[in-house]
Amino acid sequence: MNTVLRVEQISGGYSPKRAIIHELNIEIKEGEMIGLIGVNGAGKSTTIKHILGLMTPHQGEITINGTTLKDDVELYRSSYTYVPETPILFDELTVEEHLRLTAMAYGVPEEQYVQQTEQLLERFHMTKKRKALSAHLSKGMKQKVMIMSALLAKPSLFIIDEPFLGLDPLGIRSLLEDLVEVKRGGSAILMSSHILSTVEHYCDRFIMLDQGRMVAHGTLQDMLQQASQHSKQDVTTLEDAFYAMLNGGEA
């Protein structure tokens, strides 16, 4: 399988003098879903911002499908799509127009756009809201628009930050089913989330950050094993592993 995202020895932060993330290495292959986990302030969002190209790393290199942002801005950006933690929509656009705008930006063929839009609106129970202005949507609905836009763009990498916030149970179910589909289609997913009980069933591997450093990584089994070495108690879930590694052995 080809590598989609490669993050090599990345350090960076808002100030050139003070790094928030330190020498991170991440590799995601086609069809893989990676869970980025850690407490608030662990460096998850900063890592994502570096990958998106919104922040320039102090050192190291990030490539998506072998291309860096410097090599080719358009190619780099067309390889990923992003779902932010807080939905950021254009207030002037309706739901339908948002989907159209995203599809246009990513060069989705028109026929495909028309067909997929109908399917997505139906699946996310948004058909009745298609003509509604974004400014008039609830937070959960806005999040659905963000997710639908990302699914419509269908690039090789999905970067998803806390996608379950604001979604109702039906929305969460639809999203997870879609992400599984996306994986099957060969795209890679980097998902940051605090809902560990959900992500442990869907992610292939996990990267755990603490104070900007990678403290553990691997499959669920790897994470449980690493945590067991720290803990005196049984570690059976990702949540146990998370507490064990962050609380110095107390699961």
Added chain:
Amino acid sequence: MKEQSIATQLWYERKRRFMKEVIPYIKYMSMSGFPVFLSLIGIVSVIQYVNLINNVPPQFPIAWIGAIVLTPLLCYSPLRTFLQDADVIYLMPMEHNLTGYLKQSMIRSLRSSTLLLLAVLLIFWPLYRQSEGYIGLWIIVVLLLLKFFNAYSGWQERRLIWNYQRVLLRTIRWLLMFGIVLAWLETFSLVLTMIFSICSVILLYTIYRSMKKIAFPWKRLIDEEKFTLRRMYSFFNWFTDVQAVPPIVKKRHYLAWLVQVIPYRKSATFIYLHMITFVRTEIGGICVRLVLLGGLVNYMVADSAGLQGWGAVMTFVLFSVLVAIQTGTLRNVHRHAIWKDIFPLSVTIQQKQLVFVDSLLNYVLLFLLWLPTFPMWGGHAYQVIVMLAFLLIFPLIRAKQLQSAMRKEEELD
């Protein structure tokens, strides 16, 4: 009593804070040459107006013009309350003690709008004196009484529960007031005019009394305050970067068809975004109003061929510049949108697409402003050529300016 005085103090404190915030922008505006530009327009208008006063045509509709100009000033009663969203939580508990607070807003509003009405009446006076319905200083008394009634009506309408009731009553009030002002300026029969005025006022008063109202229309007052601030900052935005005020978004179906024309392709992504933004935000609304007003003014000036046809050239250029200033603000709406840095389109392409939208809008709107000058197309070829040259060249110059401004902004960002 103590709480009333605290509320009044709060009003003054908020007014002071507002003035402190706005004064730097006024300074920027005054340094921009805009007042000089306005003065020039004022001088030209005075010359034209003096000519008109000295040679009023026999059938000139003085009363109609007076009614058109004076009615909006009579009816429009804006209310600056300085209220904010958080007041619903913090001030609502002391709602019954806010009389002093509100009184300050009402006095200020009534004073400024009455002064404006009197100022315009003063300008209109030399023309009014020559009308057949001239009744001397009594017209001032009538207008002042009506002004007070309109201030009262405006407040009662704000208190109505449903918005459609407010819109409907306001429309009825404006139409009745237009009729009353016209009747007083024509004054065919003093008795009938008086009966019509009194009946209209009693009718409106009875309607307001009989309708269900809210004691303190918090949401409406806060929305009105936001709207006023948004307008003000949009104006200052012409001269300098001001704090971001979220734009009002309306569907505007009558303009939305424009967006459907844009082809579905990657190279039109930001054209699509900016066109929708133009249509749905206040920028589009203001441009439509400017084109309608400018078209009317251009037609009237062209029809009278004032200043040997140069009057129309001047009004055409003036409204073109005003329209261009509005379309220029389009670039600020999404200037800091994250998607500009996420969507797979380079900054250069995004900028080109914005410049394209700006040029297209300017060509179309300027053309619409030029069309109503047709009464002078036959006899003033030179002036018409000047206007056409302006129409063709001005959007090109703007495009260059816009590109350079965006490059500078990009460096700053």
